[in-house]
Amino acid sequence: MAEPIDHANAAPAPADAQTTRPATAASPDLRRRDFLQISGGVGIGLIVAFALPFAATREAAAGPEAAGDAAAARATGAMPASELNAFLRIEPDGSVVCSIPKSEMGQGVLTSLAMLLAEELEVDWSKIRSEHAIANEARYGRWRTGGSSSVRETHDAYRRAGATARTLLVAAAAERWQVAAETCRADRGTVVHAASGRRLAYAELAERAAKLSPPAEPALKPRSKFSLIGKDLRRLDTPAKVDGSAVFGLDVRVPGMLVAQVERPPDLGGQLASFDAKAALAVPGVVAVFEIPRGVAIVAKHFWAAQSGRKKLAIRWTPGPHGALDNEAIRKLCTAAVEKGAPVRTEGDVARAVASAGPKRTLEAVYDFPFLAHATLEPMNCTAKVDASGCELWVPTQSPTAAADAAAKILGIPADRVRVNTTLLGGGFGRRGDSDFVEDAVHIAKQMKAPVQVVYTREDDMRAGLYRPTGTNLMRGAVDAEGWPVVWEQRIASQSLLREKGWPTKDGIDFAAVEGVKNLPYAIPNVFVSWADVVLPVSIHWWRSVGSSQNGWVTECFFDELCRLGGKDPLAARKHLLKDHPRHVRVLEKAASEAGFGKPLPKGHALGIAVHESFGSIVAETAEVSLDADGTPRVHRVVCVVDCGEVVHPAGVRHQMESGITMGLSAALWGEVAIEKGRIVTTNYDRYPIARIDQTPRIETFIIAEGDAMGGIGEPGTPPIAPAICNALLALTGKPIRRLPIGRVTHMT
Amino acid sequence: MPAYTLTVNGERRTVEAAEDTPLLWVIRDLLNLTGTKYGCGAGLCRACTVHLDGEASFSCQIPIAAVGAKRVTTIEGLSPDRSHPLQQAWIEEDVPQCGYCQPGQIMSAAALLARTPAPSDDQIDDWMKTNLCRCGTYNRIRSAIQRAAAARADAKVGTRSDAHDEEPSHG
């Protein structure tokens, strides 16, 4: 089962437990691998060093076994650093290494969380390095990266970890000097005793500091003293990303490693009948061909041999039971379900209000949204090694603890015998919260008794399912005699993520399916919202901004339709009906003024605006749009205003907004996974276009951060862009866009 | 299997590979230069961009047998120490998000600057439009190319002897 990475139900990791809870002692064999260095470089050295902070913060606390291990490590000279707690260690050269139990998938978490640590530690930013921690549930809790939660969930825990380390270093200096700790202070990587002018570097104090007892409640810096938080620091992971040395999952090279691909049934629900591997095995470099639960594995010395062998495989599949299924049939299934939903929200009396408005002031519409693929640029992959001591994974995953569970279940071993090295992720967007690629790798590595890297080809990746759910909305709205919206009726039918993931639903309602609708902020007196589950044979998953990715579009577009019916200006109407939501009004006003609402536009251009709250942040976006001669929408400029409360790394926020907007724009314009005759037929970027540089608008982001509760960043930029574009098109053409994608225009040249 | 001798980042390397093996997989799996990325394998994303005699080329679409004596430059060979103006500009502008597409973006941009030292935004868009980035870093890619072009103009650098000494184009 997939790791629940979503927001609302996900309990925050007990990240503050790290200073008190001893780590589980891993087996000695696994421990020795802590110091493994994999050198796969030729010419330019590629060194992947997975040096682990000692599993035990304080050796004694973890028991004699751990202490013995650490002693052994010291004897071999392999103990270069002093670990002050689960997040921080100090190298002899004074550099500080942050161990981050959140996955870097582009959102900058290796930088923003390190900023929190460094802020309290009082150390120069240039001295900071940051890397993924080794997953360890006892130390860090469940490791999930999703729900735009990384910084906001763990903000204080990281600051406390930094402050704890600083306190220990000060205490170690005070002890050395035989003075009171209160007379010493931390200052840019050193401890100073002002009265005597003495100064010691952290590196000289770290070993002793690591042995002292941590304070129960370390003093945190006052906000006014922040020197890093809130600054536009450069990301720590950038240098390795411009010279080819950054290690993504596909870049892992383990000695003796084989490469595998998996041929899967072409039909949804198809099964393997038989296969003949003779021709495939004759391809030079192909090592083995065998069945695994998801299909037939082809194992070879390298990717191309696996690919060539795969082409020679003779396989018979039983046809799937959904031979007639296609996108149109799915739409009909959703439409058939849409009236049968359970009520989610009921206010006022919709039927009466509709009757009194009469047909002229009532509007009905159907809004359809399609399956979307994540289409991360790095396809899914995982490297696994299975031996008598357990299992080791090298994997770009959002959920390393779930990956460990998946491997452990297959192998019948405890999860703490699975060591998970989290590589950089070449994009995540929710997709890498699942462990399907881990399962494939473990099944194959188990049989091969050698390390195996499973690679999904782009085609495998796109056809592997786990899409953003599809669905339909039956909308009805009405305006009063003055043109103000007085009825909002929204009947949703969509495939339930919670049911598919085996999560509990509350009162039979999937909160992910109704987020953004259940809490629609407009002051409309008569509201009815219902939701119906649609069971489909296509697997689904969290996709950037989850339910808000479609609900933001439906609600904000239908709002503009109602404004048109009532003759209201969409911006003025929003402000009027959001009187009780000052933060919404603030982002709208700022976006409108920056975008130049009310000012003349170039001929053939129109502006649209939308606002949506998700993951604790409120975002307004405008889109300036025109149509090319062939009807292709062109988005020229986007203004984005985000209210996300406190901000750790402003550049990171702006970049995440740009990223979310570009992804949402791709989805709005072209995103749809096509199903024909019971098969997924979308296999590559030709059928699943994503925005190119010449199709991406100029994006200007403004941040409002006035100390409100910290909101998420990774996802909230996505929902408002589709409705902003569609509302601009409505203004331009008078025709609403009620089905996404807007236009399937062949634009790959 | 036939043996091929390639010049990669100035070094001569001999590999044995099936003749239809794309250069991408030779570089990644046989030479272990993993900076060049696999994104689509179909000429649709340009994550696999390398230079062949200075020309930006899709390494996933070029079988090893077709490389011949052409000099191959990968991201690892663009500069020994991230000193290429584009690499510097990429750092200054904080371009990468996940970073996966960025080696290909930089290699394409390097070929552009070698041919057009002071490109307009439209020229940048036109040249870079086949390089996909799922993380949406395009606004910064444009700025970084402009920054690198300006830095080069300032430094009056025009005589690099590495990959850019020949007239490049999209291969």
Ligand code: FES
């Ligand atoms: S991998 Fe070569 S173009 Fe995509």
Ligand code: FES
């Ligand atoms: S930075 Fe992630 S694909 Fe470009």
